[in-house]
Amino acid sequence: MENSELIPPVMLMIYCSGSVACRLLILLYLSFSPSGLSCQFDLRKITHHTAFMGRSPCCEKIGLKKGPWTPEEDQKLLAFIEEHGHGSWRALPAKAGLQRCGKSCRLRWTNYLRPDIKRGKFSLQEEQTIIQLHALLGNRWSAIATHLPNRTDNEIKNYWNTHLKKRLAKMGIDPVTHKSISGTLTGTTNNKSAKAVASLSHMAQWESARLEAEARLARESKIRTATPTPTALHAQPTNVPASAASPCLNVLHAWQGAKIDLESPTSTLTFTGSNSGMLPTPRTNRLEVSESNSVMWHQRSDELEGEENDWQIFSKHQVLELDSKEREDDFIGCEEPWFSGMAGVGSGFTGMLFDVSNEHDASECWGESNNGQTEHSNQASDEEDKNYWNGVLDMVNSELTPQSPPLV
DNA sequence: AATTTACCCAACCGCAGAAAA
DNA sequence: GTTTTCTGCGGTTGGGTAAAT
Numbered sequence: 001m002e003n004s005e006l007i008p009p010v011m012l013m014i015y016c017s018g019s020v021a022c023r024l025l026i027l028l029y030l031s032f033s034p035s036g037l038s039c040q041f042d043l044r045k046i047t048h049h050t051a052f053m054g055r056s057p058c059c060e061k062i063g064l065k066k067g068p069w070t071p072e073e074d075q076k077l078l079a080f081i082e083e084h085g086h087g088s089w090r091a092l093p094a095k096a097g098l099q100r101c102g103k104s105c106r107l108r109w110t111n112y113l114r115p116d117i118k119r120g121k122f123s124l125q126e127e128q129t130i131i132q133l134h135a136l137l138g139n140r141w142s143a144i145a146t147h148l149p150n151r152t153d154n155e156i157k158n159y160w161n162t163h164l165k166k167r168l169a170k171m172g173i174d175p176v177t178h179k180s181i182s183g184t185l186t187g188t189t190n191n192k193s194a195k196a197v198a199s200l201s202h203m204a205q206w207e208s209a210r211l212e213a214e215a216r217l218a219r220e221s222k223i224r225t226a227t228p229t230p231t232a233l234h235a236q237p238t239n240v241p242a243s244a245a246s247p248c249l250n251v252l253h254a255w256q257g258a259k260i261d262l263e264s265p266t267s268t269l270t271f272t273g274s275n276s277g278m279l280p281t282p283r284t285n286r287l288e289v290s291e292s293n294s295v296m297w298h299q300r301s302d303e304l305e306g307e308e309n310d311w312q313i314f315s316k317h318q319v320l321e322l323d324s325k326e327r328e329d330d331f332i333g334c335e336e337p338w339f340s341g342m343a344g345v346g347s348g349f350t351g352m353l354f355d356v357s358n359e360h361d362a363s364e365c366w367g368e369s370n371n372g373q374t375e376h377s378n379q380a381s382d383e384e385d386k387n388y389w390n391g392v393l394d395m396v397n398s399e400l401t402p403q404s405p406p407l408v
Numbered sequence: 409a410a411t412t413t414a415c416c417c418a419a420c421c422g423c424a425g426a427a428a429a
Numbered sequence: 430g431t432t433t434t435c436t437g438c439g440g441t442t443g444g445g446t447a448a449a450t
Contacts, residue, residue: 066419067418067419067420067444068419069418088435089435090435090436103420103421103435103436104420106436106437107418107419107420108419110437112419139439139440141439142437142438142439153437153438153439154417154418154419155417157440158416158417158418159417161416161417162415162416162417163416
């Protein structure tokens with residue numbers, strides 16, 4: 001039964017849009033009215049769990065249309081936004097003459113009508129990026145979308161759920177952990193892999209933080225930007241984050257064998273090496289991977305004075321040398337919540353970073369201090385890691401279109 | 409040709425966090 | 430400081446369509 005059939009429309013309107021005091025008065029009135037009980041029940045349905053706190057669901061307002069958009073509605077929305085900008089989504093439907101809730105309008109615009117949206121088949125590059133980013137970030141579709149210019153998070157999410165996830169599963173790879181379902185990768189995860197996973201987890205965290213900061217900056221930038229003119233709307237889409245211009249995630253450059261320098265509003269990650277350039281000392285926290293394969297966490301300490309003391313190495317010059325068991329334990333035992341969460345990042349990425357791209361063995365990269373037997377199993381594991389990613393890439397390549405030649 | 413099944417994707421739902429009142 | 434509103438995000442649904450029987 002519709003709410004409007006039980007509750008006087010005026011009262012319903014006041015209830016839906018009114019303050020807490022109004023709602024209390026109305027409920028008080030209803031408690032003494034003949035049909036008070038059923039009315040109260042329906043009002044509870046309207047306001048659901050947010051009866052006296054938070055907002056009421058916008059789409060449950062009476063008379064608003066739901067479901068697929070018609071071309072006429074699209075045209076109205078498009079025309080209005082092109083002329084005025086979207087402004088307040090809540091107020092937009094009335095101004096644009098649409099019988100929709102603001103939320104529905106926003107979704108239609110961001111996922112479909114926006115002029116900068118790229119539609120159609122995903123390229124190989126895009127597929128690879130999605131897989132890699134998903135291993136790093138999980139189901140954070142908006143963060144992933146940040147690095148796939150002109151693709152919406154909804155589209156990426158759909159593509160993952162309907163294509164990529166199934167393909168990985170078919171290959172025997174858990175699409176959640178990006179590890180082999182049979183456990184071969186997991187089961188043979190050796191120290192090196194664990195260490196590398198740990199460092200990559202750290203990288204992921206910084207990248208994640210950077211993405212969030214970028215998204216925040218983009219939002220702030222949008223807010224500062226004046227309502228777009230019709231021409232400006234197309235020239236500079238309002239919903240494209242600043243980072244969307246970057247063609248590839250920085251951490252992916254690492255996987256692709258490049259020297260990287262992740263600059264983050266909150267942190268930086270620097271790979272030092274013979275080819276690395278001299279960079280100004282960052283004023284924020286940073287992670288450094290040195291030529292000796294040590295990972296060092298430099299934490300900004302405001303208590304310290306002077307340029308030379310600007311950095312406090314984590315835990316009193318604690319160097320997280322990855323071939324040291326104790327250091328590894330310190331690293332793995334990191335209490336930061338994100339760390340345990342990211343522990344599922346597959347060791348396959350180690351192969352991506354150190355085997356596949358750099359074309360040399362992980363043991364060479366991380367140093368080797370184990371006995372021969374362990375080394376043998378480590379090599380076998382490394383080989384599996386390599387096979388994993390080769391498999392992923394082969395899989396993707398096997399579905400290539402003529403327009404998109406394989407990258408590997 | 410008709411029916412069933414599987415798949416795809418646009419749209420909705422509910423929650424969380426930030427901002428505003 | 431509290432309440433309310435707005436926006437963004439991720440999970441889920443259901444209608445349309447293609448493929449299989």
